[in-house]
Amino acid sequence: MATIKCLEPLFRNIISSAVSLAGIALFIMLLIAGFTYLFAGGDQKKLEQAKGTLTNAIIGLVVIVAAYLILRTVGVFTGVDVTRFTIPQ
Numbered sequence: 001m002a003t004i005k006c007l008e009p010l011f012r013n014i015i016s017s018a019v020s021l022a023g024i025a026l027f028i029m030l031l032i033a034g035f036t037y038l039f040a041g042g043d044q045k046k047l048e049q050a051k052g053t054l055t056n057a058i059i060g061l062v063v064i065v066a067a068y069l070i071l072r073t074v075g076v077f078t079g080v081d082v083t084r085f086t087i088p089q
Contacts, residue, residue: 004087011085022064029057 037050068083075081 005089008085008087015085019064022060026057026061026064029053029060033057 033050033053036046036053040046040050071083075083
């Protein structure tokens with residue numbers, strides 16, 4: 001029987017999936033940037049494109065890590081674990 005407590009694993013799975021997809025997207029962007037840079041052959045346009053892709057991938061990584069660290073910091077200062085979704089009974 002479905003209850004409101006069923007939302008806990010649902011939200012946990014959604015967050016876990018989102019973080020996993022972000023990691024996979026980061027890895028793919030790094031691969032694309034690496035191959036573009038590797039096969040640029042001295043073409044300045046392709047080199048700039050590879051550098052832009054690499055920069056965007058690193059910015060994405062910094063945003064993901066910063067968001068996690070902010071949530072952990074809020075948890076330390078407030079004493080509430082904001083990274084865990086629970087419904088009180």
